[in-house]
Amino acid sequence: MDTLVQISSSVLLLIGSFLCISGGVGILRFPDFYTRMHAVGVTETLATSMILVGLILHNPDFLVDVKLVIILLMTLFISPTASHALANAAIHNDLATEKNQKSDNANNDEVKPSNP
Amino acid sequence: MGVAIAIVRMKDLLAVVMLLGIYSLLSASFFVAMDAVDVAFTEAAVGAGISTLLMLVAITMTGRTEHPTRHKPLLALAVVIVTGSLLIYGTLDMPYFGSAEAPIHQHVAPRYINDSMQEIGVPNIVTSVLASYRAFDTFGEVVVIFTAGMGVLALLSVVRRPRDNEKIDSYNKSMHEQHLILRIVTKMMIPFILLFAFYVQFHGDFGPGGGFQAGVIFASAILLYAMLFGMNTARRVINQSLIQLLAATGVLLYGSIGVVSLLNGKEFFDYSVLSADPVAGQHLGILLIELGVGITVASVMVIIFFNFADRRDYSASKENKDL
Numbered sequence: 479m480d481t482l483v484q485i486s487s488s489v490l491l492l493i494g495s496f497l498c499i500s501g502g503v504g505i506l507r508f509p510d511f512y513t514r515m516h517a518v519g520v521t522e523t524l525a526t527s528m529i530l531v532g533l534i535l536h537n538p539d540f541l542v543d544v545k546l547v548i549i550l551l552m553t554l555f556i557s558p559t560a561s562h563a564l565a566n567a568a569i570h571n572d573l574a575t576e577k578n579q580k581s582d583n584a585n586n587d588e589v590k591p592s593n594p
Numbered sequence: 595m596g597v598a599i600a601i602v603r604m605k606d607l608l609a610v611v612m613l614l615g616i617y618s619l620l621s622a623s624f625f626v627a628m629d630a631v632d633v634a635f636t637e638a639a640v641g642a643g644i645s646t647l648l649m650l651v652a653i654t655m656t657g658r659t660e661h662p663t664r665h666k667p668l669l670a671l672a673v674v675i676v677t678g679s680l681l682i683y684g685t686l687d688m689p690y691f692g693s694a695e696a697p698i699h700q701h702v703a704p705r706y707i708n709d710s711m712q713e714i715g716v717p718n719i720v721t722s723v724l725a726s727y728r729a730f731d732t733f734g735e736v737v738v739i740f741t742a743g744m745g746v747l748a749l750l751s752v753v754r755r756p757r758d759n760e761k762i763d764s765y766n767k768s769m770h771e772q773h774l775i776l777r778i779v780t781k782m783m784i785p786f787i788l789l790f791a792f793y794v795q796f797h798g799d800f801g802p803g804g805g806f807q808a809g810v811i812f813a814s815a816i817l818l819y820a821m822l823f824g825m826n827t828a829r830r831v832i833n834q835s836l837i838q839l840l841a842a843t844g845v846l847l848y849g850s851i852g853v854v855s856l857l858n859g860k861e862f863f864d865y866s867v868l869s870a871d872p873v874a875g876q877h878l879g880i881l882l883i884e885l886g887v888g889i890t891v892a893s894v895m896v897i898i899f900f901n902f903a904d905r906r907d908y909s910a911s912k913e914n915k916d917l
Binding site for chain 2 (some may be wrong): 552555556559562563566570
């Protein structure tokens, strides 16, 4: 039982780190602001949650576990909201997508050139 | 180091502000790696949190790019290189970084580490040194923060006309739809942020924490509200004169603890006179002065932000006369 907990916590930590790195690779490789936001917003939340759950399993002390659970809940609230805030600000300021023809916002009626 | 070079070379001030936040976060992780968690906490809260926010508000007023310098300051570079090399030459004789024979580890530090638990009785030695052994230096820090707030008030405060309440309400309703998700999540988060600030304030005796970090976290909750719900609503919720009164009250509380010690016959900031048992007196003294620090830091941060934003509104509304 104990080794199972240790192995699962190590696996979760490794998966979390891999997701973090892949989010970083996504920022560098994706062509456009919105796709980059999507890459980092999704992977970052999941990576942080997995790292935190791995740390919870690794740690026998109760008080530290309570604090880690609170951090996990806060992250699940705050991280998607931050991604939403960024993407909303971009839409509101008419940042166009990769294809210059139209952007997704229905309120737009003019086209600006995109600078990736 | 790469972050520092990028900060100096880049011309876009918005990117520089973000890089400064990253630099603060990296410094905080260095401090954690060196086992200095109180310092790391303060660095992360102030540098990566409030400082980034205040600088963003400042560059909304000054403009986003740096003006190009027209001359190359070679004489200044030569002076800096000469002074720097002289300083490095002066340090060659000193003991190595962290060695056990350095003077800092011989005289005062062993006494604090050995005697802190008997004399003061709080587990966190950083708090006992900051708040009791070196309370006078911390008093100087709080007065410096208070002076910064007074400087901002003296230079940047703008006399405001009272705004029309119905116009504010209708403006809020029209903006509500656009920022719906952010406003709802913020409304859920702000009580927890404030609660965490109180936890950090009173838990500074046992873990990393204390007045400075707690004041900054408290102020950041108020600034979050002000950012998302509009400055006019925030000014109705947070009364400006109350905040200014609170800033002065914190410093006054801190100083009066010292004066009470003087009036009872001991030295300035000797807390053992505050209660029958000297250790209980130390606890009471630390609690009260950390409270004073927290109150002043939170109020000064809010004052600085509100005055920056006031100044920006004032200069923006001089061109167009709308809300």
